[in-house]
Amino acid sequence: MANDEVILLDFWPSMFGMRLRIALAEKEVKYEYKEEDLRNKSPLLLQMNPIHKKIPVLIHNGKPVCESNIAVEYIDEVWKDKAPLLPSDPYDRAQARFWADYIDKKLYDSARKIWGTKGEEQEAGKKDFIECLNVLEGELGDKPYFGGDNFGFVDIALIGFYSWFYAYETYGNLSTEAECPKFVAWAKRCMQRDSVAKSLPDQHKVLEFIKVLRKKYGVE
Amino acid sequence: MATGSVKLLGVWASPFVNRVEIALKMKSVEPEFILETTLNKSELLLKSNPVYKKIPVLLHDEKPICESLVILQYIDDSWPNGPSILPSDPYDRAIARFWASYIDEKWYPLVVEFMKAEGKEEKAAVLEKISEGNLLLEEAFIKINKGNSFFGGDRIGYLDIVLGSLLGWVKAIEMMDEMKILDETKMPSLAEWDKRFCSDNVVKDIIPQPEKLAEIHRKFHQMKKATSN
Numbered sequence: 151m152a153n154d155e156v157i158l159l160d161f162w163p164s165m166f167g168m169r170l171r172i173a174l175a176e177k178e179v180k181y182e183y184k185e186e187d188l189r190n191k192s193p194l195l196l197q198m199n200p201i202h203k204k205i206p207v208l209i210h211n212g213k214p215v216c217e218s219n220i221a222v223e224y225i226d227e228v229w230k231d232k233a234p235l236l237p238s239d240p241y242d243r244a245q246a247r248f249w250a251d252y253i254d255k256k257l258y259d260s261a262r263k264i265w266g267t268k269g270e271e272q273e274a275g276k277k278d279f280i281e282c283l284n285v286l287e288g289e290l291g292d293k294p295y296f297g298g299d300n301f302g303f304v305d306i307a308l309i310g311f312y313s314w315f316y317a318y319e320t321y322g323n324l325s326t327e328a329e330c331p332k333f334v335a336w337a338k339r340c341m342q343r344d345s346v347a348k349s350l351p352d353q354h355k356v357l358e359f360i361k362v363l364r365k366k367y368g369v370e
Numbered sequence: 371m372a373t374g375s376v377k378l379l380g381v382w383a384s385p386f387v388n389r390v391e392i393a394l395k396m397k398s399v400e401p402e403f404i405l406e407t408t409l410n411k412s413e414l415l416l417k418s419n420p421v422y423k424k425i426p427v428l429l430h431d432e433k434p435i436c437e438s439l440v441i442l443q444y445i446d447d448s449w450p451n452g453p454s455i456l457p458s459d460p461y462d463r464a465i466a467r468f469w470a471s472y473i474d475e476k477w478y479p480l481v482v483e484f485m486k487a488e489g490k491e492e493k494a495a496v497l498e499k500i501s502e503g504n505l506l507l508e509e510a511f512i513k514i515n516k517g518n519s520f521f522g523g524d525r526i527g528y529l530d531i532v533l534g535s536l537l538g539w540v541k542a543i544e545m546m547d548e549m550k551i552l553d554e555t556k557m558p559s560l561a562e563w564d565k566r567f568c569s570d571n572v573v574k575d576i577i578p579q580p581e582k583l584a585e586i587h588r589k590f591h592q593m594k595k596a597t598s599n
Contacts, residue, residue, distance in 0.1 A: 201472065201506060213461060220467045227460035240447035241433055247440045252421060285421065 156181035157209040159195050161188055163359050165258075165310030166218040167206040168349050172306050173222045175345035177229040219250050222306055236303050249289060249296065250307040256282045257311060264322035265314075265360050266369060276322050283330040290336055301343060305336075309346055312337040316353035317360040374431035376401040379415055383578060383586050385535040386438040387426040391576045392531050393445045397452035401428075409593070439470055442528060456528045462514075466521070469510055470532040477503045478536055481551065485543045493549060500551055507533070508557040515559075519566050526570055534567040534577070541580035542587065 158174070158181050160167035174181055186195055186205050198207045198214035208215040208224065215221045226235040236243050260282060263275020286308065290296055296304035315326055315337075327334045340346045364370045376394070378401040380387030394401055406415055406425050418427045418434035428435045428444065435444045446455040456463050480503060484496040514521050514529065521529035537552075544551050554561035567573055 210461075215461070215464045215468075217468055217471055220464050220471065223467070224460055224464040227463065240444055241430070241435070243447060244435045244440050244444040247443065248435075248437055251437060251440065 154179075155209075155211050157184060158182070159184050159186055159192075159198065159205050159207040159209065161186050161205050162351055163313070163356050164205060165314065168310035168313070169218045169222050169306050170206050170208055170225070171349035172309070172345045173225045173235060175349060176233040176235065176301075176306075177225060178232065179225070179229055219254065219303075219307060222303065226303075234300075234302070235306065237297060237300075242298075246297065246303040249286070249304045253286075253304070253307045253311075257308075261311065261314065261318060264318045264324075265364065266367060268369060272322065276324055279318070279322075280324070280329050283326070283333050287330055287332040290332060294339060295336070301340065305340055309337060309340045310350065312341070313350040313353055313356050314360075317357045320357060321360065321364070375429070377404055377429040377432075378402070379404045379406055379412075379418065379427040379429065380425040381406055383583060384425060385539055385577075388538070388576050388578075389438045389531050389535045390426045390428055390441050390445070392526075392535065392573055393442050393455055395572050395576065396455060396526070397445060397449040399445075399449060399452075409597075439474065439532070442531065446528075453525060454527070455522075455531070457522070465514060466528045469507075469514075469521075469529055472503075473507075473533055473536070477507065481536070481540055481543065484551065485547070493547065497549065497551065501553070501556065504552065504557050504560075508560050511560050511563060515563075520563065526567065526572065530563075530567055534564075534573065537564060537568070538577045538580055538583055542583035545580055545584050546587065 156174070156179055158167070158170055160170070160183060162185060171183075184192075184194070186192060188205070191203060195205065195207060196203055198209055199205075199216045202216060204216070206218055206221065208221040210224075210228070215224045222235060236246055257279070260275045260278035263271055264279060267275060293299075295301045296308070318324065319326060341350070361370075376399055378387070378390055378394070380390070380403070382388075382405075391401075404412075404414065406412055411423055415425065415427060416423055418429060419425075419436045422436060424436070426436075426438055426441060428441045430444075430448065435441050442455055457466055477500070480496060480500045484493055484500060487493045487496050511521060515523070518524050520526050521533075526534070540551050552561065552564070568577060
């Protein structure tokens with residue numbers, strides 16, 4: 151694997167990009183990080199992801215892998231000699247895929263309403279968001295990680311959202327520690343991992359970024 | 371070889387249920403089919419899929435697995451001795467998963483939007499978007515099949531099941547609206563693939579005929595109208 155060329159097309163606040171950063175760090179894979187300006191997408195990005203034109207894109211020896219959860223599975227399958235990200239038992243793998251998919255289907259849109267809208271729409275977003283986190287807390291139960299004793303696929307799919315929590319709390323006027331204490335405890339546990347701490351941006355930096363976005367979308 | 375009871379909660383008209391039926395048949399596994407009626411969800415369904423309350427649900431040794439794409443991969447993992455559903459190469463697997471996601475999240479929702487759209491103009495606008503998607507799928511097929519009959523090679527695989535399962539309903543909608551969604555002139559390779567897929571031994575008794583689906587659709591809407599008045 152020493153001659154592998156690995157490039158990550160990414161955007162620093164993207165919770166989806168964070169998934170790949172964490173996965174590559176867990177596997178100790180050396181890669182080149184390329185920051186994309188989403189208002190001015192590079193020819194490389196448009197060539198590597200012509201269908202969706204989105205980040206993150208993993209480029210492995212010139213071949214693109216798009217869609218973050220798919221790319222994390224790919225990383226797990228290629229660099230299989232260390233830090234397994236998916237469980238080995240078929241039923242546990244199915245549960246991991248189910249919950250990673252749930253996060254994609256439910257969490258992003260409701261979270262977006264918290265910082266990106268006002269009034270009734272924002273309230274609806276807040277309610278859905280807390281509900282989602284509560285469902286996820288139910289799934290986590292008393293386990294240290296969603297993967298059980300081992301940090302894995304679902305933890306990776308979810309933890310990036312934590313870097314946006316200060317923004318959600320500020321603009322949504324909510325306290326996640328009060329509403330979802332288990333979730334916050336789990337997140338802090340994950341943050342103690344090197345791979346996570348190095349992959350997530352500072353929450354204040356994200357807040358500043360959201361402030362600019364809100365002005366741009368006329369929410370302020 | 372996995373043992374234990376295998377039950378499938380579903381309805382024969384659901385393309386997502388058909389996917390699971392095809393995958394199990396590929397592995398020579400015969401499930402106990404538990405019929406769900408779409409108007410009143412059973413206790414078993416609500417208990418097995420509390421998050422989405424939807425079919426299909428596969429119950430393997432009474433343990434539920436939900437979401438058709440998750441179920442297909444579970445079947446492949448659990449019965450490794452039968453023919454493979456997903457490709458063996460990690461990159462090919464990533465490509466198969468990518469297109470499955472595209473089909474379920476972008477392409478098929480447009481087909482449903484087309485069905486629900488009212489008036490020729492609205493339908494034509496949605497059809498244009500679907501046609502763009504069709505071209506992408508045609509290109510993807512040519513790239514992925516590497517000269518073989520199916521997405522999966524010389525035998526049906528994951529993507530064949532994911533896309534093929536939807537074709538019954540696509541054709542039923544074409545019948546009901548008297549408009550072509552799958553244009554053979556614009557997607558000739560997929561048109562040929564469609565015929566091969568539908569006549570494949572594993573598939574042919576599972577995907578219902580479009581005429582039957584159109585009839586079900588009519589009946590379902592009549593029932594809905596009657597109960598809402």
